[in-house]
Amino acid sequence: MNLNNLSNLFVYFSIFILALNLILFSIALTQKKKNRITNIAMSLTWLVGLFLVIALILRGIAAQRAPWGNMYEFAISSVTAVVLTFLFVSIKKNIQWLGIFITVPAIILLGLAVIVLYTESGPLVPALKSTWLWIHVSSAIISYGAFSLNFGLSIIYLLKVNNKLKSLPSLKRIDEFSYKVVLFAFPIWTFSVISGAVWAENAWGRYWGWDPKETWAFITWIIYAAYLHSRVTIGWKGTKSAWLGIAGYAAIIFNFFVINIWVTGLHSYAGI
Amino acid sequence: MTTKQISAKQRTETVLPPLNFLGFIRWMWRQLTSMNTALLLLLFVALAAIPGSILPQKTASLIRVNNWKTENPNLANLFESLSFFDVYGSVWFSAIYILLMISIIGCVIPRLKVYFENWRQKPTKTPSVITKFSNYQKVKINKFSLKKIEEIAIRKGWRTFLNNNSLTIEKGFSREAGNLLFHFSLIIITVALAFGALFSYRGTVVVKENTGFSNTITQYDDFRAGRFFSEIQLPNFFFTLNDFVVDFERSEIQRGAPRKFEANITLNGDENINLYVNKPINISGTKIFLTGHGYAPVITVKDKNNQIIFSDAVVFLPQDGNFSSTGVVKIPDTNPQLGIEARFLPTAIVDPVTGPTSTFPALDNPEIFMSLWQGDLGVNSGISQSIYKLDTSKMTQIGLEELKPGQTWNADSGFVISFDEVKQFASFQIAYEPGRFLALVGAILAMVGMIFGLGVQRRKIFIKMPTKSSSSNVIEIAGIAKENHNLEKDILKLLNDLGFNKTKKVSREI
Ligand code: HEM
Numbered sequence: 001m002n003l004n005n006l007s008n009l010f011v012y013f014s015i016f017i018l019a020l021n022l023i024l025f026s027i028a029l030t031q032k033k034k035n036r037i038t039n040i041a042m043s044l045t046w047l048v049g050l051f052l053v054i055a056l057i058l059r060g061i062a063a064q065r066a067p068w069g070n071m072y073e074f075a076i077s078s079v080t081a082v083v084l085t086f087l088f089v090s091i092k093k094n095i096q097w098l099g100i101f102i103t104v105p106a107i108i109l110l111g112l113a114v115i116v117l118y119t120e121s122g123p124l125v126p127a128l129k130s131t132w133l134w135i136h137v138s139s140a141i142i143s144y145g146a147f148s149l150n151f152g153l154s155i156i157y158l159l160k161v162n163n164k165l166k167s168l169p170s171l172k173r174i175d176e177f178s179y180k181v182v183l184f185a186f187p188i189w190t191f192s193v194i195s196g197a198v199w200a201e202n203a204w205g206r207y208w209g210w211d212p213k214e215t216w217a218f219i220t221w222i223i224y225a226a227y228l229h230s231r232v233t234i235g236w237k238g239t240k241s242a243w244l245g246i247a248g249y250a251a252i253i254f255n256f257f258v259i260n261i262w263v264t265g266l267h268s269y270a271g272i
Numbered sequence: 273m274t275t276k277q278i279s280a281k282q283r284t285e286t287v288l289p290p291l292n293f294l295g296f297i298r299w300m301w302r303q304l305t306s307m308n309t310a311l312l313l314l315l316f317v318a319l320a321a322i323p324g325s326i327l328p329q330k331t332a333s334l335i336r337v338n339n340w341k342t343e344n345p346n347l348a349n350l351f352e353s354l355s356f357f358d359v360y361g362s363v364w365f366s367a368i369y370i371l372l373m374i375s376i377i378g379c380v381i382p383r384l385k386v387y388f389e390n391w392r393q394k395p396t397k398t399p400s401v402i403t404k405f406s407n408y409q410k411v412k413i414n415k416f417s418l419k420k421i422e423e424i425a426i427r428k429g430w431r432t433f434l435n436n437n438s439l440t441i442e443k444g445f446s447r448e449a450g451n452l453l454f455h456f457s458l459i460i461i462t463v464a465l466a467f468g469a470l471f472s473y474r475g476t477v478v479v480k481e482n483t484g485f486s487n488t489i490t491q492y493d494d495f496r497a498g499r500f501f502s503e504i505q506l507p508n509f510f511f512t513l514n515d516f517v518v519d520f521e522r523s524e525i526q527r528g529a530p531r532k533f534e535a536n537i538t539l540n541g542d543e544n545i546n547l548y549v550n551k552p553i554n555i556s557g558t559k560i561f562l563t564g565h566g567y568a569p570v571i572t573v574k575d576k577n578n579q580i581i582f583s584d585a586v587v588f589l590p591q592d593g594n595f596s597s598t599g600v601v602k603i604p605d606t607n608p609q610l611g612i613e614a615r616f617l618p619t620a621i622v623d624p625v626t627g628p629t630s631t632f633p634a635l636d637n638p639e640i641f642m643s644l645w646q647g648d649l650g651v652n653s654g655i656s657q658s659i660y661k662l663d664t665s666k667m668t669q670i671g672l673e674e675l676k677p678g679q680t681w682n683a684d685s686g687f688v689i690s691f692d693e694v695k696q697f698a699s700f701q702i703a704y705e706p707g708r709f710l711a712l713v714g715a716i717l718a719m720v721g722m723i724f725g726l727g728v729q730r731r732k733i734f735i736k737m738p739t740k741s742s743s744s745n746v747i748e749i750a751g752i753a754k755e756n757h758n759l760e761k762d763i764l765k766l767l768n769d770l771g772f773n774k775t776k777k778v779s780r781e782i
Contacts, residue, residue, distance in 0.1 A: 120526070183726050187723055202552065204701065206705055226314040226315055
């Protein structure tokens with residue numbers, strides 16, 4: 001068995017455990033505060049985090065480079081970032097209630113990665129061989145991880161506004177928490193966009209060319225800037241903020257799936 | 273100690289220090305209205321950027337725009353009149369963008385003024401009653417005078433305001449400074465972009481092995497420049513392409529993907545340089561990039577008198593990942609004129625269904641499939657023609673042949689066509705982007721400003737001595753901050769510096 005297949009196996013395991021967690025977190029949601037089921041689900045989530053990290057390391061070793069050189073690897077890395085962000089925050093804060101909103105997108109993304117985006121690992125095409133790939137893409141992955149958390153929180157917020165889900169924390173807490181997540185993610189995303197511009201200048205001689213991929217990075221950035229503004233603009237805090245969080249995330253997803261696959265531009269990965 | 277519950281009134285006080293009630297209301301009102309506008313403008317910009325990412329743009333590829341128009345004749349005119357094929361240079365996009373910039377300037381300047389006024393002013397007086405704060409507490413510390421406490425606080429980076437028997441200390445001014453710096457940097461970046469749009473130039477050129485390029489507009493295949501560009505901006509240089517090396521993946525995984533390509537050039541006749549993707553060379557601000565490559569088969573044509581009427585390496589444009597390439601030869605000097613339309617396959621196989629195709633990008637089994645045409649090339653019609661396309665509408669086909677390197681074809685009308693060898697060509701992008709340094713400075717300043725603007729919170733702590741005493745080992749303390757700031761930690765830190773010890777806690781009133 002080669003490293004590639006071993007890596008795939010860990011991804012399959014992760015999907016399997018996440019599916020189990022889907023059930024556990026759903027049950028936990030109907031229960032009173034802290035309970036055994038939640039604890040089991042959290043432990044399993046740690047296992048998923050571990051498996052995904054192992055899967056990535058194996059991919060990295062197989063290809064002898066950072067494991068985000070094509071869309072498949074980028075998707076796996078992003079899910080790993082989401083899961084790890086969730087887990088590390090959960091050490092300090094009681095956010096188990098978020099579990100289901102991490103699990104659902106994680107399953108969807110991993111599923112898409114395995115079914116649609118899968119490519120065997122291999123070396124990079126020359127255009128991607130650059131330290132900038134490492135810097136630019138890893139910062140994008142980290143901020144995507146955190147923005148995913150904000151997305152989950154925004155949905156919870158809206159659900160809670162519309163009917164009173166008992167087991168969830170207060171609206172105010174959800175709102176503050178989702179704001180903090182953006183406070184963390186936005187500067188990193190800004191850095192990612194800037195490093196992308198520096199790289200583009202290095203590779204193509206222009207730092208900004210309104211390539212579709214760049215345009216959607218810009219749109220994403222603007223939406224989250226609007227989100228930050230909404231926090232200090234009367235009449236925008238709360239529900240509208242939450243909708244902006246969802247819009248920002250929609251832009252990220254659109255950029256990743258639609259622009260990468262259907263629109264031709266300069267940014268193209270090896271193998272889809 | 274809980275800092276969670278602070279009334280709305282106190283909270284607004286921390287964000288907006290009121291000078292007087294009316295002034296405060298007016299300032300607040302202005303702030304609110306313009307913040308609302310700013311937010312809407314941001315959303316408009318995001319929306320306005322969308323069509324340009326979905327429709328083909330002239331700035332990227334004129335050919336794709338024209339293809340789209342022929343495919344969608346109903347929408348072509350409407351979209352053209354809305355500048356949908358040049359969104360980012362359009363009047364309406366610029367208008368929203370400029371409005372946003374005006375809004376920033378209108379926002380930054382008054383805030384800058386307020387900021388400096390605040391800076392010169394001491395923090396506000398301590399409220400007369402601080403027991404109503406939820407984080408109010410009375411604690412026992414070492415015996416200090418308020419004056420001494422003030423000194424300690426100053427050493428710890430607090431701004432202070434000392435009253436008779438009370439002290440207000442304040443931190444987090446860099447939040448507003450960072451925020452202002454951030455918004456100001458956005459203006460810098462915009463100026464840089466505008467500057468680039470006016471003075472920049474970029475061109476592409478295809479160079480075959482053993483041929484050269486010298487930097488004048490006429491030598492470019494495609495050249496674009498900003499409105500204020502003038503030709504004297506072009507630095508003087510020339511280079512020849514000596515050798516182009518390319519390597520493709522041969523194993524099953526990602527078979528055919530390029531693994532390395534590099535161009536060996538001689539710059540200005542004496543300097544030998546290897547040029548790689550992503551590693552441009554810089555000539556007084558102008559950068560030369562290696563962007564692509566392909567094959568240039570050498571084709572020789574002789575007429576019936578055995579006279580050479582054409583002999584050159586011909587650039588064939590790659591059409592797919594396996595470098596199936598197409599190219600044309602035009603010979604306008606014969607009568608009637610002669611043209612060759614050809615397909616070049618570096619690793620040719622003849623598929624029973626789809627016909628000849630290339631299965632690998634390297635030169636494993638190179639073959640050329642030619643068709644020879646005679647008639648009117650249309651080159652004298654005055655309409656500019658692509659050198660990569662043969663207009664066969666006024667020509668007739670007089671032969672078809674497939675050749676390997678070294679083979680010769682005795683074609684119709686006494687023409688002898690030979691495929692001598694295969695050379696390579698490299699394509700280069702040559703670009704000058706004058707705003708780039710300023711843009712980078714703006715981007716870095718924006719980053720720094722943002723880190724302070726988002727990371728720092730403004731907060732105040734009030735300290736009082738028990739009635740009338742100016743020095744005591746019991747103080748009353750309370751503070752306010754935004755809800756997402758951990759004020760408890762600040763208070764505890766300060767108290768520790770004052771010799772506070774949890775066990776000495778006197779009481780928690782309320
Ligand atoms: C291109 C336009 C703009 C962009 C991209 C933008 C972006 C941002 C970002 C990213 C932040 C958070 C970072 C920080 O506080 O340093 C912010 C904060 C802020 N912006 Fe803007 N902004 C724009 C225009 C404006 C305008 C026109 C105004 C004034 C009406 C404004 C007022 C503010 C204020 C008051 C804050 C502070 C928010 C807080 O304290 O949390 N911005 N803006």
